[in-house]
Amino acid sequence: xxLDAESAATSDRWYEWLLxxxxxxxxxxxxxxxxxxxxxxxxxxxxxxLRPGATLLDVGCGDGLIAFGALGxxxxxGRVIFSDISQPLLDHARALATEMGxxxxxxxxxxxxDDLQEVADASVDAVTTRSVLIYVADKAAALREFHRVLKPxxxxxxxxxxxxxxxxxKPDDPTAALPAxxxxxxxRLGDVFRELQPLDSDPMMDFDERDLLRHCEAAGFRxxxxxxxxxxxxxxxAQWDQAIxxxxxxxxxxxxxxxxxxxxxxxxARYESVMRPRLExxxxxxxxxxxxxxxxxxGGEETPDLAR
Numbered sequence: 001x002x003l004d005a006e007s008a009a010t011s012d013r014w015y016e017w018l019l020x021x022x023x024x025x026x027x028x029x030x031x032x033x034x035x036x037x038x039x040x041x042x043x044x045x046x047x048x049x050l051r052p053g054a055t056l057l058d059v060g061c062g063d064g065l066i067a068f069g070a071l072g073x074x075x076x077x078g079r080v081i082f083s084d085i086s087q088p089l090l091d092h093a094r095a096l097a098t099e100m101g102x103x104x105x106x107x108x109x110x111x112x113x114d115d116l117q118e119v120a121d122a123s124v125d126a127v128t129t130r131s132v133l134i135y136v137a138d139k140a141a142a143l144r145e146f147h148r149v150l151k152p153x154x155x156x157x158x159x160x161x162x163x164x165x166x167x168x169x170k171p172d173d174p175t176a177a178l179p180a181x182x183x184x185x186x187x188r189l190g191d192v193f194r195e196l197q198p199l200d201s202d203p204m205m206d207f208d209e210r211d212l213l214r215h216c217e218a219a220g221f222r223x224x225x226x227x228x229x230x231x232x233x234x235x236x237x238a239q240w241d242q243a244i245x246x247x248x249x250x251x252x253x254x255x256x257x258x259x260x261x262x263x264x265x266x267x268x269a270r271y272e273s274v275m276r277p278r279l280e281x282x283x284x285x286x287x288x289x290x291x292x293x294x295x296x297x298x299g300g301e302e303t304p305d306l307a308r
Contacts, residue, residue, distance in 0.1 A: 014086035017250035018062050024246025024254065026239055040130060040159055041069045047157030047294040048126040053077040057124040057149060059113050059142075060084055060132030064093040070128070071102055081124065083109045083116065114141035119149045126150070129158040134204045135251075139211070143219040153300015156221070158293040164208050165230065165289035167199050178274060185263065185271045192258045197251070204249065209291040221295040225306035230289045237282035240272070 023030040044066055050056060052075035058067040061082040070080050082093050090108045097103045109118045113129070113136050127146045136142045146156050175183045199205045209226050216224050244256035253261070259268050278284065296304040 013250040015088040026242035054125040147219040150297040162289040223296040235286040240276040
């Protein structure tokens with residue numbers, strides 16, 4: 001990578017987050033995260049039902065998790081189109097494709113999910129996304145584009161977090177057992193993130209599986225399956241210094257950065273004195289909700305059966 005390319009990469013929030021910031025340098029968290037992502041990749045590709053010789057468009061490809069995984073499924077006659085809004089990430093994926101000796105089966109498009117004009121109508125057998133629509137304000141437009149570029153009988157397989165669930169599900173207050181002053185600090189810290197990503201207006205927060213269904217139907221899909229998975233598991237123990245440097249997504253600061261902004265030195269020390277042992281012990285509830293959407297465009301030779 002040239003000096004100019006390196007500079008562009010480090011100024012690109014998508015590149016920086018995906019390759020450097022999401023796990024905060026915590027190797028254990030990174031290993032667990034990548035194991036989980038490998039399972040997600042396989043689930044998304046299973047939903048795409050790829051055959052040898054197929055063409056896949058992976059929208060929001062990032063560093064190529066799904067796109068590279070698809071190459072073995074489409075075989076030597078197949079093709080994968082890497083699409084992302086981050087040119088540095090596309091450059092990174094292109095370099096990996098070159099190293100792997102698969103560049104001749106890959107192409108790269110810098111485009112947003114809701115404007116794929118470089119992809120011709122009815123030209124791909126499958127479209128995949130993973131955690132992409134959560135960043136798209138006009139999800140309806142994106143789903144119209146996915147429908148447009150698919151061949152008759154083509155499939156969309158999309159895996160999207162339902163962050164609205166986490167924001168609206170109200171279990172017992174997890175801070176209730178904390179000292180009152182630490183509760184107040186925790187609320188101030190939480191307010192930073194709630195203000196940055198409002199529930200009713202931020203693309204990551206303003207939808208659920210019913211909205212995905214509505215947008216799919218409006219785009220022209222008539223055969224649709226959405227599986228919603230809600231998971232609540234005990235959090236693994238984590239190292240404080242590394243955990244607070246991981247950012248939940250490219251549009252928000254890490255917890256450490258947020259604390260630096262709003263806490264005095266004394267407040268930060270007090271918050272850490274109580275919260276560090278809790279985080280490093282693990283075991284507190286960690287909840288998530290995701291939707292896996294599979295939709296088939298009308299007109300294929302086979303009648304799709306998504307009920308199984």
